[in-house]
Amino acid sequence: MKRFVLFAxxxxxxxxxxxxxxxxxxxxxxxxxxxxVPFIERMVQDFNLTHPWIEVTVEYKGSYRDTLxxxxxxxxxxxxxxxxxxxxxxxxxxxxxGIFVSLEELIDKYGLIVPWEDYIDAALxxxxxxxxxxxxxxxxxxxxLYYNKTMLDAVGVxxxxxxxxxxxxxxxxxxxxxxxxxxxxTWPLHSWFxxxxxxxxxxxxxxxQNGRADYATEINLLDPAAIEIMSWWKKLYDEGLWVNPxxxxxxxxxxxxxxxxxxxxxSSTSDVTRMENAAVEQGFELGTAFLPISSKYERHGVxxxxxxxxxxxxxxxxxxxxxxxxxxxxxxxxxxIRWHQGTGYFPIRDSAVEILEKEGWxxxxxxxxxxxxxxxxxxxxxxxxxxxxxNFLEARTFIEDAIEAILAGTPxxxxxxxxxxxxxxxxxxxxxxxxx
Amino acid sequence: MQSKFPNRWLPLILLLPTIAVCAVFLYYPVxxxxxxxxxxxxxxxxxxxxxxxxxxxRLFTSSDYHKSLVVSLIFAAGVVVIGxxxxxxxxxLANRKIRGARIYRLLLxxxxxxxxAVAGTIWLFLFNPTSGVLTYFTDRFFGFRLDxxxxxxxxxxxxxxxxxxxxxxxxxxxxxxxxxxxxxEILEAARIDGAGPWxxxxxxxFPLLSPTTFFLFIMNLIYAFFGAFGLIDVMTKGGPVNATxxxxxxxxxxxxxxxxxxxxxxxxxxxxxxxxxxxxIQFRTTGRRVHYGA
Numbered sequence: 224m225k226r227f228v229l230f231a232x233x234x235x236x237x238x239x240x241x242x243x244x245x246x247x248x249x250x251x252x253x254x255x256x257x258x259x260v261p262f263i264e265r266m267v268q269d270f271n272l273t274h275p276w277i278e279v280t281v282e283y284k285g286s287y288r289d290t291l292x293x294x295x296x297x298x299x300x301x302x303x304x305x306x307x308x309x310x311x312x313x314x315x316x317x318x319x320x321g322i323f324v325s326l327e328e329l330i331d332k333y334g335l336i337v338p339w340e341d342y343i344d345a346a347l348x349x350x351x352x353x354x355x356x357x358x359x360x361x362x363x364x365x366x367x368l369y370y371n372k373t374m375l376d377a378v379g380v381x382x383x384x385x386x387x388x389x390x391x392x393x394x395x396x397x398x399x400x401x402x403x404x405x406x407x408x409t410w411p412l413h414s415w416f417x418x419x420x421x422x423x424x425x426x427x428x429x430x431x432q433n434g435r436a437d438y439a440t441e442i443n444l445l446d447p448a449a450i451e452i453m454s455w456w457k458k459l460y461d462e463g464l465w466v467n468p469x470x471x472x473x474x475x476x477x478x479x480x481x482x483x484x485x486x487x488x489x490s491s492t493s494d495v496t497r498m499e500n501a502a503v504e505q506g507f508e509l510g511t512a513f514l515p516i517s518s519k520y521e522r523h524g525v526x527x528x529x530x531x532x533x534x535x536x537x538x539x540x541x542x543x544x545x546x547x548x549x550x551x552x553x554x555x556x557x558x559x560i561r562w563h564q565g566t567g568y569f570p571i572r573d574s575a576v577e578i579l580e581k582e583g584w585x586x587x588x589x590x591x592x593x594x595x596x597x598x599x600x601x602x603x604x605x606x607x608x609x610x611x612x613x614n615f616l617e618a619r620t621f622i623e624d625a626i627e628a629i630l631a632g633t634p635x636x637x638x639x640x641x642x643x644x645x646x647x648x649x650x651x652x653x654x655x656x657x658x659x
Numbered sequence: 660m661q662s663k664f665p666n667r668w669l670p671l672i673l674l675l676p677t678i679a680v681c682a683v684f685l686y687y688p689v690x691x692x693x694x695x696x697x698x699x700x701x702x703x704x705x706x707x708x709x710x711x712x713x714x715x716x717r718l719f720t721s722s723d724y725h726k727s728l729v730v731s732l733i734f735a736a737g738v739v740v741i742g743x744x745x746x747x748x749x750x751x752l753a754n755r756k757i758r759g760a761r762i763y764r765l766l767l768x769x770x771x772x773x774x775x776a777v778a779g780t781i782w783l784f785l786f787n788p789t790s791g792v793l794t795y796f797t798d799r800f801f802g803f804r805l806d807x808x809x810x811x812x813x814x815x816x817x818x819x820x821x822x823x824x825x826x827x828x829x830x831x832x833x834x835x836x837x838x839x840x841x842x843x844e845i846l847e848a849a850r851i852d853g854a855g856p857w858x859x860x861x862x863x864x865f866p867l868l869s870p871t872t873f874f875l876f877i878m879n880l881i882y883a884f885f886g887a888f889g890l891i892d893v894m895t896k897g898g899p900v901n902a903t904x905x906x907x908x909x910x911x912x913x914x915x916x917x918x919x920x921x922x923x924x925x926x927x928x929x930x931x932x933x934x935x936x937x938x939x940i941q942f943r944t945t946g947r948r949v950h951y952g953a
Binding site: 292295296298299316319320321322405406412466467468469470471475478479482484613614616617620623624627628630631652655656 | 699700701702703704705706707708783787788789790806808809811895896898899900901912915916917918919
């Protein structure tokens with residue numbers, strides 16, 4: 224029997240090789256630069272080796288925006304890539320562009336087996352629209368607080384696991400007054416953090432159930448939570464406790480923290496590995512905690528950020544099936560573990576987490592544990608499911624303009640209502656364009 | 660000096676490749692910009708609705724766009740005036756017959772070989788609010804720190820400085836070439852007539868340089884209006900509070916980040932008209948006083 228199985232396998236393999244000429248060719252465009260390019264190429268190579276009848280060609284296309292624009296241009300020319308890597312804020316745009324097909328439908332159509340119950344709900348929920356899953360969450364991350372434990376020890380404070388805005392203020396003040404660090408805390412001036420705070424405090428960013436029941440028509444920038452967030456941020460800035468590393472300037476923020484000029488940093492969970500290495504190099508002890516929120520609000524958790532894999536339509540059946548197969552393969556338990564350990568993005572499957580647990584991964588990397596716990600403790604409400612907006616990117620620009628204006632002295636309500644007016648107009652225009 | 664072609668079709672055939680390239684990569688996109696500026700479009704044009712002149716009306720009534728126009732004009736004036744003055748001064752020094760002049764000239768041209776992204780990053784490091792070299796010097800010698808790129812006025816100054824520096828090499832090359840074409844005998848004659856170096860420069864060299872200056876003026880204007888968005892993107896992303904949001908950056912943001920293709924097309928049409936008008940004014944006024952040939 225065993226010999227028969229072996230024979231059958233060899234025959235199948237040979238058959239596969241013989242078919243080599245007629246491989247199903249599909250293309251995959253992604254948006255992850257730097258050292259991740261060869262890492263992803265390696266994963267694709269492994270897929271091609273284990274699926275000899277499919278040949279995936281992978282290409283790095285620049286930023287998320289560039290990748291999406293290139294895919295749209297290719298679709299317009301009638302030759303879109305099969306799989307496109309896109310970011311969470313592009314979800315509504317991708318849906319309305321009409322070039323993508325629902326992944327869940329493809330999986331059902333071709334009878335692929337995916338144990339959905341094994342996937343972490345918070346990750347799937349973001350991309351579920353109208354009850355249908357549109358794409359596969361791939362690189363998932365959200366913000367956590369990193370701190371320099373050596374510095375905190377020097378002033379004799381301990382960071383709570385779930386700190387509040389007030390905690391951060393007090394600790395920063397102590398650190399700066401004791402001249403242990405020049406600044407208490409930093410994070411990039413980015414709308415993402417604002418969005419995360421709103422969600423964490425349980426407030427939908429936009430109306431119509433965060434744009435999930437229907438197209439959003441209004442942004443909740445004048446909610447008391449928004450004002451609370453901005454008052455705290457402004458106070459930290461005015462008292463010299465938060466340093467502005469620049470607009471969307473992630474690397475600057477990291478560098479300020481690593482070089483010990485600030486004792487705390489809020490950044491993406493995908494930085495955990497990098498931060499751990501940097502802490503060893505710089506000789507300080509690294510700690511992590513949940514994203515701080517206002518003590519006046521209940522903690523709801525975080526919105527899953529990052530990117531997902533989308534499949535485009537208008538291809539022959541066999542190519543669509545191959546594309547779906549590839550996307551599912553990328554989140555197999557083994558790939559999920561490899562992806563998590565290699566890049567720091569979340570392992571989005573329960574069984575992957577279990578295996579990592581058994582291997583003792585979280586004992587040697589306790590900071591990854593913080594990130595994962597924060598995600599798993601997230602309450603499933605529309606706020607943490609994440610907002611859907613067709614003009615999300617423009618909204619981010621206006622929110623960041625408002626933050627800069629507030630820091631420069633514009634009254635909080637004035638700046639936020641100006642931004643709200645512009646974003647609401649954008650929502651209206653967008654709706655006229657796609658739905659009207 | 661006019662040469663004759665053997666028949667009238669040959670010149671046209673010889674021009675054809677250029678015309679074809681221009682048509683595909685210049686005229687057609689320009690025509691399309693005009694068309695798209697009348698639409699509200701998204702997804703690289705996969706979806707669009709006709710809105711007439713709404714995009715233009717919105718731009719002309721938007722206080723943000725007015726601000727962007729003012730910022731652009733300040734930026735362009737800064738880049739052209741500061742850039743050309745410094746380049747000319749450096750070119751004069753580099754034109755002297757001193758030892759190692761060739762090496763100096765080579766080094767001066769260097770910044771031009773850098774891509775805007777690299778130049779932007781270098782200045783980003785210098786202006787770094789906590790560990791930048793410039794921040795360090797002001798802190799060390801004057802005892803204060805400046806938020807170079809997060810303070811609205813300083814940020815505009817910062818990007819002007821970076822843009823000027825980036826284009827220095829280009830300007831110096833042309834000024835050097837111009838200076839070397841100034842005939843020695845005229846200068847000698849002037850000197851014999853008793854003109855000092857100051858007078859020699861303003862009465863002889865500067866007028867003879869005018870074609871170069873005029874050319875560089877136009878090129879720098881175009882650079883300030885169209886070419887500087889890479890620097891802005893790396894250094895400030897148009898911030899803080901739109902203090903460095905020049906027209907071309909606003910356009911780039913609307914098209915490639917905000918997915919508003921119609922609005923961006925309308926802006927490109929406005930920008931096009933603006934530069935045409937500026938260039939025409941320039942030709943009409945200064946252009947007449949330019950001396951060609953010595």
